[in-house]
Amino acid sequence: MKFSLLTTDLQSKARAGLITTDHGTIETPIFMPVGTVGSVKGVHINELEKDIHAQIILGNTYHLYLRPGLQILEKAGGLHKFNSWNKPILTDSGGYQVFSLSDNRKLTEEGALFRSHIDGSKHLFTPENVVETQRIIGADIIMALDECAPGDADYIYTKTSMELTHRWLQRGMKHFKSTEPKYGYSQTFFPIVQGGAYTDLRKQSAEFIASVGAEGNAIGGLSVGEPAEVMYEMVAVVNEILPQDKPRYLMGVGTPENILENISLGVDMFDCVMPTRNGRNGMVFTSNGIMNMKNKKWEDDFSPLDPDGTASVDHIYSKAYVRHLFASK
């Protein structure tokens, strides 16, 4: 993987660059749609490429490992072949599931022992085998196993958790360096900054992550319940420390506003479930605020078309206009 910084904004920390992988080039700042189990929910792979112009998508180690399983993925020749997505793929390590499926897992020094949400079977995810799994999935960008701690975690918990994540990183990195890609194209490995909402921990973590010398770095453990202002503060602190010449990936963020703010703080990569999940649930962001398309109260707020027959910006987001589009199709 190669990252070239093209230009940097003079009035903010925003920058534009290019990430080059064996599956193609990514223009940053970039939003990466989430395709947890190999497909981006509600979006056909053709639409993803031709309409949405996604340049990279996510997959999830935990979910792909459980279903369809590594045997099938390996037999297919990796996820790119399995889902016919020939552009870059980044896979999350399962670190988020340590957080979101916290009732179904046990954390030890060794790793995270999950009880499958599908059939209750037990599966140990270690920093090493998670790298191995991502080798088999064939992700262009492999994420380190981390613990994504809850946003309201206290200092002691967050510190202990961060230190565990650091130790896991060393193990994961070692394993990554001692293994080879399986399908002939190169893979890279991103470590993840933790430290919760505590400035000193964030600094400490960012320094540790920077010292590893990876080709790109991620910021995790944010947008997990803390106020947006706290998130911005943490990102600002971390970005002071993470190298300028490597892409910075803010995991799990976020709203359009969050994304713009964080771009101005120097973040290059984002992913979030929000557009696909909220799309499926009928929620849309408009200049008039959040709109739930299923709610009738929006119906009369906009007429389908302006008198001259064109749609204004607000109309584009109105329920009436969307209905108009469907009706005319």
Add this chain to the structure above:
RNA sequence: GGGGAGAUACCGAAGCGGUCAAACGGGGCAGACUGUAAAUCUGUUGGCUCAGCCUUCGUAGGUUCGAAUCCUGCUCUCCCCA
């Protein structure tokens, strides 16, 4: 023509003497959603001058301190036999 079953809120459907303005689904209305256990989840859903009162379980009467629940007439619906 003979025999049987049933009519419950927007719809489906429980309830079969008091704790029933009436379970549960659906639908409606509103809210939530940030590295996806999510085409999901939560709240609400007779009216009002709202810690109370009023009207509602096909319809008209009756029994009872008290009826969606028991009795009688009527009106519809469905099933079986001829």
